[in-house]
Amino acid sequence: MELGNIEKQIEELKAQVSALDKKAPENKISMIVFSGDLDKALASFIIATGSVAMGMDAVMFFTFWGTPMMRDKTKHVGGKDLMGNMFGTMLPSGVDQTKLSKMNMGGMGTAMMKSLMKKKNIASLPEMISMAGELGVKIYVCEMSMDLMGFKRDEMIDYPGIEFCGVAKFLEEAVNSKVQLFM
């Protein structure tokens, strides 16, 4: 084989390797938080904060029943229609009002679990959220769910860098992530 030919092949290989490098997923986890259950939200935040500790980037997308968890119960906005007001009242406002997916027993189970968590020194959901914020966990909230349920951006929590997006933004992050989870 000619020497010039080998050089050309090496150049081609280099180009291929750098193209593959660009395609390789980042050391990142993308999570969809669809559920509005206390237990699943807690698991989501433990995984997200743990991921940052492991040196990964973590991105969380709150959609559907997960969306009301990103509301701030101290914020009240007006100008909603009848359905918006109904959803606003019936759905939980913030993580404090979430319930267990099992053994809720009219709120008794949830209250028991919360007091047990406190006893065992396990971080509560509001504590987990503020820790996630400190660690730089990125939070996106689904714009379509908010629109459907009549939530306004002004009534969402003050989380550092919180953004509102659609499915394409999630997919862009998911394609570039090594780990994707649906909660």
Next chain:
Amino acid sequence: MNDEIKADKIMDLKGLPCPMPIVKVSKGINDIEVGQILQAISTDPGSVSDFPAWARTSGNEIVKTEEGDAEFSFYIKRIV
């Protein structure tokens, strides 16, 4: 034998459940220089598998582990 490993920083993580031990250690390791040792003391039984997993992923090294009755001590050498 070089049995005596001296810690340059000690972190008391007793009573903290998952994920706090690794979250705190991943921050605390930045307080020591590369090559120095961080001693992490935990009571969370999960940390026995969590600390080695964290070290492998973050590229640091656990040079010594001590397991007591309800207490675990990890000597972590900062590599990166």
